Structures are given as structure tokens and as C-alpha cells.
Amino acid sequence: MNKNLEIGYNGELIAAKxxxxxxxxxxxxxxxxxxxxxxxxxxxxxxxxxxxxRTKVGQQFGSPEDSINWKKIxxxxxxxxxxxxxxxxAGVYRIDAVCIVLGENSSIERVTHYQNITFWRVG
Amino acid sequence: xxVKVASAxxxxxxxxxxxVEVNVASRGLPAFDIVGLPTKxxxxxxxxxxxxxxxxxxxxxxxxxxxxxAPGDVPKEGSFYDLxxxxxxxxxxxxxxxxxxxxxxxxxxxDGTLRHVKGAxxxxxxxxxxxxxxxxxxxxSANEAAVVKGVNVYPVESLSQLLFFLCGQITFELAxxxxxxxxxxxxxxxxxMSEVLGQxxxxxxxxxxxxxxxxLFMVGSPGSGKTMLARAFPGxxxxxxxxxxxxxxxxxxxxxxxxxxxxxxTTRPFRAPHHTISPAGLIGGxxxxxxxxxxxxxxxxxxLDEFNEFPRTALEALRQPLEDGCISICRSKEKITFPSQFxxxxxxxxxxxxxxxxxxxxxxxxxxxxxKYKKRISGPVLDRIDLYVEVPVVDIKVLSCDERIKKSLELxxxxxxxxxKARDLQQxxxxxxxxxxxxxxxxxxxxxxxxLSKEVNQVLINxxxxxxxxxxxxxxxxxxxxxxxDLENVQDIEVSHIAEALQYRPQDxxxx
Numbered sequence: 001m002n003k004n005l006e007i008g009y010n011g012e013l014i015a016a017k018x019x020x021x022x023x024x025x026x027x028x029x030x031x032x033x034x035x036x037x038x039x040x041x042x043x044x045x046x047x048x049x050x051x052x053x054r055t056k057v058g059q060q061f062g063s064p065e066d067s068i069n070w071k072k073i074x075x076x077x078x079x080x081x082x083x084x085x086x087x088x089x090a091g092v093y094r095i096d097a098v099c100i101v102l103g104e105n106s107s108i109e110r111v112t113h114y115q116n117i118t119f120w121r122v123g
Numbered sequence: 124x125x126v127k128v129a130s131a132x133x134x135x136x137x138x139x140x141x142x143v144e145v146n147v148a149s150r151g152l153p154a155f156d157i158v159g160l161p162t163k164x165x166x167x168x169x170x171x172x173x174x175x176x177x178x179x180x181x182x183x184x185x186x187x188x189x190x191x192x193a194p195g196d197v198p199k200e201g202s203f204y205d206l207x208x209x210x211x212x213x214x215x216x217x218x219x220x221x222x223x224x225x226x227x228x229x230x231x232x233x234d235g236t237l238r239h240v241k242g243a244x245x246x247x248x249x250x251x252x253x254x255x256x257x258x259x260x261x262x263x264s265a266n267e268a269a270v271v272k273g274v275n276v277y278p279v280e281s282l283s284q285l286l287f288f289l290c291g292q293i294t295f296e297l298a299x300x301x302x303x304x305x306x307x308x309x310x311x312x313x314x315x316m317s318e319v320l321g322q323x324x325x326x327x328x329x330x331x332x333x334x335x336x337x338x339l340f341m342v343g344s345p346g347s348g349k350t351m352l353a354r355a356f357p358g359x360x361x362x363x364x365x366x367x368x369x370x371x372x373x374x375x376x377x378x379x380x381x382x383x384x385x386x387x388x389t390t391r392p393f394r395a396p397h398h399t400i401s402p403a404g405l406i407g408g409x410x411x412x413x414x415x416x417x418x419x420x421x422x423x424x425x426x427l428d429e430f431n432e433f434p435r436t437a438l439e440a441l442r443q444p445l446e447d448g449c450i451s452i453c454r455s456k457e458k459i460t461f462p463s464q465f466x467x468x469x470x471x472x473x474x475x476x477x478x479x480x481x482x483x484x485x486x487x488x489x490x491x492x493x494x495k496y497k498k499r500i501s502g503p504v505l506d507r508i509d510l511y512v513e514v515p516v517v518d519i520k521v522l523s524c525d526e527r528i529k530k531s532l533e534l535x536x537x538x539x540x541x542x543x544k545a546r547d548l549q550q551x552x553x554x555x556x557x558x559x560x561x562x563x564x565x566x567x568x569x570x571x572x573x574x575l576s577k578e579v580n581q582v583l584i585n586x587x588x589x590x591x592x593x594x595x596x597x598x599x600x601x602x603x604x605x606x607x608x609d610l611e612n613v614q615d616i617e618v619s620h621i622a623e624a625l626q627y628r629p630q631d632x633x634x635x
């Protein structure tokens with residue numbers, strides 16, 4: 001496996017574990033359709049949550065938060081809409097982000113969970 | 124869930140009912156959208172509302188929020204809709220009932236406090252007219268609204284305070300109108316009339332102009348004191364009466380010129396725009412129509428220094444406001460009428476170099492140059508000016524005269540007392556006519572209030588032939604004579620009054 005893919009995969013594992021601890025029920029991983037990919041889909045009580053996981057080793061090349069741009073958010077919105085339509089979900093849903101920074105030897109420096117990133121004003 | 128919050132919309136000096144509809148959906152992706160033709164400042168209210176709610180320690184709902192500003196076809200301008208939007212959102216989330224017959228108006232600061240807004244007075248007047256009982260306004264703007272009796276003005280300090288009130292946890296102290304002392308004491312005049320040495324004729328003309336609200340044109344060489352005289356003019360004007368004060372404050376409130384915690388304006392405005400002003404700046408206009416200098420000078424003074432230097436388009440545009448006392452501005456999207464009943468004081472040099480008719484210096488202008496200079500002001504504009512006065516050069520000897528003479532010069536206050544008396548007389552006379560001063564008289568008023576004896580009429584007819592008076596100028600002479608008579612507290616116009624009025628006609632020294 002390519003090194004960056006491996007980092008991303010590890011990040012998603014960390015995020016899933018983190019969310020499970022927060023009592024989220026994860027129902028999909030790496031859900032793919034023609035609009036792109038959603039890293040995690042989970043239930044937070046009655047809300048359906050689409051989670052984008054971003055992982056970085058160190059922050060010298062920018063923080064994981066910085067790497068989420070409006071294009072990605074728009075993609076997620078479209079994808080989430082498609083998913084809710086497909087599954088006939090008629091309730092509240094939202095888009096979250098989990099940003100993870102890893103240390104040199106794969107140690108976890110921080111995990112930050114952002115609820116509802118739809119309002120992020122990003123470049 | 125849908126909540127409707129009443130608010131209002133200011134268009135020029137008119138106010139319209141507006142409804143803020145807030146719908147918080149129970150499905151879908153969290154979003155926050157505003158529809159109903161919001162301009163930039165309104166669209167940005169999203170960010171202010173969201174941050175203010177969060178900073179008031181209330182969770183912002185992660186729901187799909189749709190705000191509609193109805194009616195949807197009128198462009199919404201300004202930042203006053205923050206408060207109704209925030210109240211609407213919180214009402215849906217927290218489920219409190221909004222008080223009946225209430226309007227909300229205000230701009231939110233990011234920390235959840237409310238900021239001063241323009242147009243609070245207009246809103247209060249509108250509320251009284253429409254039978255709206257309660258208005259919720261930022262505390263800084265509440266005072267000007269509290270002038271209006273019969274409406275409960277709630278001075279809101281912050282969003283959280285308002286919420287506690289709406290949830291029934293605290294009570295509000297209604298705003299009570301307080302006269303702002305610091306504003307009252309501001310004396311409008313820079314100079315006192317007694318500081319101007321000589322220039323007795325000009326001072327007399329100013330007294331007449333102040334007493335009857337007549338327009339005045341001063342011509343004189345550079346440095347003769349034209350500007351100083353004009354700057355001293357506010358000092359001899361009476362204060363605004365109650366109705367005038369409300370009218371003037373309305374204009375200033377609509378254009379956001381009333382300071383926070385400000386009260387009604389009592390001194391007459393004095394506007395002195397520079398001659399590089401654009402026609403829209405002078406008359407009013409812009410893509411969102413705003414009052415111009417002529418309206419900001421309503422019931423006050425518009426001083427145009429270096430009259431000939433103003434752009435011709437701007438000067439010609441003065442015709443309607445000078446004649447009608449109001450200005451209608453029509454643009455493709457809207458038509459707005461602003462009042463503009465002002466005293467015009469214009470000043471100019473006699474020629475480009477400035478020394479024509481100077482007793483000692485020689486004018487270096489060619490005849491053509493002088494003609495060109497004079498032509499910059501058209502006949503129709505000149506015809507609308509009542510009083511012409513020459514401001515001659517003051518002899519240096521007079522300037523260095525001894526203190527005794529200086530002390531004998533009249534103080535502004537003394538002149539003002541005479542002006543106030545004359546104006547009181549006019550106000551009583553025109554009580555039922557809807558006007559205040561002699562200059563506003565229409566022909567029917569002149570017929571009614573300016574009876575001329577045979578003798579006086581003969582003088583006027585002779586003068587009309589000699590001076591080639593236009594019909595308008597003829598009536599202007601009568602109006603000025605009326606003011607002169609009022610200053611003397613005389614019932615009927617006498618020959619001496621007409622004779623004085625005739626002195627303020629433009630004099631053509633070149634004899635044709």
C-alpha cells in the first residue's frame with residue numbers, strides 16, 4: 001500500500017474508534033458512488049452523520065483543517081444528498097469532519113471532531 | 124416550524140411594513156439562507172446572527188433555516204434585520220410566544236449586544252400610525268424613537284436580555300425621551316455678527332433673509348468677509364419649532380446622522396458643501412436613493428461658497444427645490460420625494476480674478492472672461508434668489524479701529540431676538556396655511572396677507588418697469604417687503620418697505 005493511503009487508512013480507523021467512543025453507530029465505511037467517496041457514515045442518535053476524515057503527519061505542510069476546501073464540502077453535500085435520497089432518509093443529517101495529526105512514529109498527536117462543517121468558510 | 128416576526132423597511136422617508144419569516148426545517152442538511160432580495164449588508168447578517176447567538180451562550184440550531192424577508196420584490200438594505208431574524212430563529216427553537224403588535228429592529232454585534240441603527244424615529248412614527256404597540260430597538264437608538272408618544276419603546280441592550288424578557292423572566296423599563304444636553308449646547312455659528320466689522324448692508328440683508336427665510340446672494344472681492352458672514356448666519360436664526368424639528372430629525376435619522384442616544388435636533392442645520400460636489404450629492408440620489416445636501420439643509424441653511432464654481436448641472440438642479448421646497452428623485456427602480464425647504468446663501472466673486480469694482484486694485488480679466496464667469500449661473504437660478512447684496516472691501520483703518528466702535532457692533536443674539544419676533548409673527552399669520560415663513564408664500568397667500576395700498580402698488584409698478592422684474596421677481600419683492608414690515612412689526616406693507624426690498628435687486632454696474 002502506498003504510504004499516504006496507509007496514513008489515511010490508519011486515520012480512518014482512529015476516527016471510527018473515536019466516534020464509537022462517542023456513541024456514534026457507524027454504518028458505512030468508504031462509501032463510494034459516482035459523486036465520490038464518504039469516509040464514514042454514522043448515526044448520532046437520530047441524525048445521520050457523514051464524516052470526512054483528514055489525517056496529516058505533522059503540521060509543517062498545513063493542518064488537516066486547511067486541507068478541506070469548499071470543493072470538498074460541496075462534493076460531500078451532493079454525495080450526502082444522494083445517499084439520503086437512495087436510503088429514503090427523511091430526517092436531519094449533517095456533515096462532520098474528524099481531523100487527525102499523527103507524530104513521527106505513528107503516535108496520535110491530536111484528534112479533533114468538528115460537528116456540522118457546512119458553514120465553514122473555506123478557500 | 125415557521126415563525127413570523129414583524130419588522131419595517133425604510134424607503135427614503137417612508138416606512139413600509141415588513142415581515143421576517145423564519146422556517147427551521149426538521150429535515151435536511153444544516154443551512155442558513157436568506158431570501159427576499161437581500162443586499163450585501165443583509166446577506167451578511169447571517170454571520171452576525173449566528174455568531175451573536177453562539178456568543179450569547181445559546182446553541183445555534185443545526186437545522187435547515189430559511190429566512191424570507193417579505194414582501195419579496197422590494198430590495199432590503201441595511202443591517203436592521205439582524206434582530207428580527209435572530210428572534211425568529213430563537214422563537215422556533217425555544218418555543219416562546221412573541222408579543223402581539225410588536226416590531227423588531229436592530230443590528231447585532233458579534234458579542235450579542237445591539238448596535239445603533241439609522242431610522243429609529245421613522246420606525247416609531249410608522250408604528251404610531253399603524254397602531255403597533257411595542258417596538259424593540261437597540262438601546263442606543265431608543266431615545267430618538269421615544270419622542271413619539273403612544274408607542275412602547277423597549278431599549279434592548281443585548282440579545283440575551285431580550286430573550287429573558289420574551290421568556291417572561293425579567294421585565295423591561297420602557298425608554299423615556301430625554302433631551303440630550305450636549306447636543307443642545309452646540310452653538311451652530313462659528314462667528315458672532317459683532318466680529319464682522321463694517322458690512323452693515325450685508326448684515327441687514329442677512330437679518331431679512333433669516334427673518335423671512337429668503338435666499339441671499341453675496342458678491343464681493345476675495346477677503347471681504349463673505350464666508351465669515353455666512354458662517355455667522357446660523358447665530359441669528361431661531362431654533363426649530365416642534366414640527367420642524369421632527370421633520371429635520373426624520374431626514375437625519377433616515378440618513379444615519381443621528382448619533383447614538385441622540386435626541387431631536389433643535390438647531391437649524393447649516394450645510395456648506397464644497398463646490399466640487401456632484402449633482403447627486405447636492406440634490407440627492409445614488410443607486411439607493413439618499414437625501415442630498417439640499418434635504419440635509421431642510422429648515423436650515425445651504426451655504427454655497429464660490430457659487431460660480433459649482434458644476435452647472437448641480438446648480439440647474441437647484442431650480443426645483445428652490446421653487447417647491449421639495450425634491451423628487453426618480454430613478455429606474457424607485458421614486459422618492461425629500462423635503463428641501465432651505466435658505467440658500469450663495470457667495471461669489473464679481474469676476475475670475477476677483478477684483479472687479481475694487482476701489483484700489485485693478486481687475487485683470489478680459490470682458491469675455493467676465494461674461495463667461497457670469498454666465499455660469501443661469502437666469503432661472505438667479506431669478507429664484509431674493510436678495511442680492513454687495514460685500515465691499517473693508518478699509519484696513521476700520522479693522523484697526525478702537526474698541527469703542529467694536530463694542531457698538533450688534534451681537535448676533537440681539538439680531539436673533541428681532542428675527543425670532545418676526546418669525547413668531549409669521550407663524551401666527553400662517554397658522555392654518557401649512558407654511559411657516561414669508562418666502563414660502565404662494566400667490567394666493569400673497570393676495571391674502573400682503574395688501575398693498577395704491578401708493579405702494581404704484582412704486583412697485585414703476586420699479587417693475589425700471590428693473591424689468593419678472594413675474595416671479597415681482598412677487599419676491601412683495602414677500603421681502605412683507606418680511607421687512609414684519610421686522611418692524613407693522614401690519615401693512617408701506618412704501619419704505621418696498622423701497623428697501625428693491626435695494627436688494629442685482630445691480631448692473633455696466634449699465635446693460
